[in-house]
Structures are given as C-alpha cells and as structure tokens.
Amino acid sequence: RAGRTPRGAGEASVAENEPARNxxxxxxGVFGVVAYLSYGIAKVVPIVLEGLGSIExxxxxxxxxxxLLFFAYVEGYKGFQLGFSPRVVSRGxxxxxxxxxxxxxxxxxxPAFCIGYFHGTTKRVITSWAVTTVIFLVVVGVRQLANPYRAIIxxxxxxxxxxxVISIIVLYVQSLQTEKPPEFDPALPEDTPYMAPPSA
Structure with a gap:
C-alpha cells in the first residue's frame, strides 16, 4: 500500500541516527562513580566494626x-535506585x-559528568553540588558523635x-545488554553538543 512504512524501516532509521560512542x-564514567562510592564505603567500614562493639x-x-532500614529505603532505594543510579548510567x-x-x-x-557536577541543567548542577555539600556537612557532624551512635549512623x-553501587552496576549491565540507556532524563543543558538518548 502507498505510504506504508516497511517493517523494520523505523528501527533502521533510529539506528542510523545513533551517534558513535566510545x-x-x-x-x-560509570565505574569511576562506582569507585568513588566504594571508596566512601571502605573508609567507613573500620569505624563501624569498631563502634558496633560498644553496643551494650x-x-x-x-x-x-x-x-539500616531507614537508609536502605531513603538513601538506597529512593535516592540511588530511583534517581542517582539511572542518571549516572544515562549520562554515561x-x-x-x-x-x-x-x-x-x-x-x-x-565520572564527574555522570554525577552531574557540570554540563547539566542549572537545577541539575546546583542540586548535585548541594547534595554533595550536605553530605559533607553530615559526615562532619556525625564525627562528633560518640560510639555506638556514630557507628550506627x-x-x-x-x-x-x-x-x-549495586544498582549502578546492574543498570549499566542491563543497558549494555539492551543496547540502550535507562529511560531517565540525563538533564542536559539547551546548548549541549550531545544527542539526548531516545528514551529521554
């Protein structure tokens, strides 16, 4: 029939328009962020192991x-799995x-690009730096606590x-298997030289 698009033509067109990637x-970018988070874990583990011994x-x-439940839900699930992690992979x-x-x-x-420290919307860049600053201040404040309370936090x-860390790795592996990034807005600025992912 006239005007009918051949099957597969749409997919081929999208594939042709996809930019080359390194x-x-x-x-x-992705594993640099994983290493950054893992370093934070490694620094805190000895403090926790020592401090939990003082629980009486x-x-x-x-x-x-x-x-543990609070941080798992608020920081892990809502903060990382639903926001930070897919953004990191998408920007990667x-x-x-x-x-x-x-x-x-x-x-x-x-790695800093993936976190959103630069080349993002104004809101994204400000939020990324603000969150990092708040985390730093919380870390400084927690250091003032005596054990076991410091270790508990x-x-x-x-x-x-x-x-x-786990959610970033899982999402990245899934993106490699499906050959497309997560369906998450990478929050790019208007003057970006990059092409936004089709899923965004």
Missing amino acids: KLVQAW EPWQWGLLAVT WVVSQEAAEAPFWHKVLA DAGVIVGLMWG
Whole structure:
C-alpha cells in the first residue's frame, strides 16, 4: 500500500541516527562513580566494626535495625535506585558520544559528568553540588558523635552506598545488554553538543 512504512524501516532509521560512542569513556564514567562510592564505603567500614562493639543495650540494637532500614529505603532505594543510579548510567551513555563539538575534558572528567557536577541543567548542577555539600556537612557532624551512635549512623550510610553501587552496576549491565540507556532524563543543558538518548 502507498505510504506504508516497511517493517523494520523505523528501527533502521533510529539506528542510523545513533551517534558513535566510545565504550571506554562510557565505562570510565560509570565505574569511576562506582569507585568513588566504594571508596566512601571502605573508609567507613573500620569505624563501624569498631563502634558496633560498644553496643551494650538491646534498644541500641533496635536503633541500629531501624537505622539500616531507614537508609536502605531513603538513601538506597529512593535516592540511588530511583534517581542517582539511572542518571549516572544515562549520562554515561551521553558523555561517551563522539560528538565533534564535545570538549575532550568532558571525557577526562566523565565520572564527574555522570554525577552531574557540570554540563547539566542549572537545577541539575546546583542540586548535585548541594547534595554533595550536605553530605559533607553530615559526615562532619556525625564525627562528633560518640560510639555506638556514630557507628550506627555510619552503618546506615554503608547500606545506602552499597545499594547505590549495586544498582549502578546492574543498570549499566542491563543497558549494555539492551543496547540502550535507562529511560531517565540525563538533564542536559539547551546548548549541549550531545544527542539526548531516545528514551529521554
């Protein structure tokens, strides 16, 4: 019939329009963030192991359980799995594009690009830096607490960070298998040289 698009023509057209990507840059961006979070976990683990040994009361164990559940849901599930992690992977696909006008330093600082510290919407960049600042201030404040309370809060932080690391890796592997990024807005600025993912 006249005007009918042949089967598969749409998919072929999309594939032809897909920009070339550098897989090494993509992996560097995503796993650079994973390494950043893992470093945070490694620094806190010894503090937690030492501090939990000072728990003496049953209610303190109960406080630990509640804290772990709270951080798992708020930081791990809502913060990382539903927001941070898919954004990191989505922006990892973006920064890996071999766009002619894209600055080379974007590739060098791909992990920071994936987090959203630069080359994002104004809201995205401000939010990324604000969240990092708040986390830093919380860390400084928690250091002032005596054990076991410092260890209890840090244990919750570990759970949240581990959730984040795992969710990033899972989403990235899934994106490689499906050959497309997560359906999540990478929050690119209007003057970006990159092509937004079709799913965005």
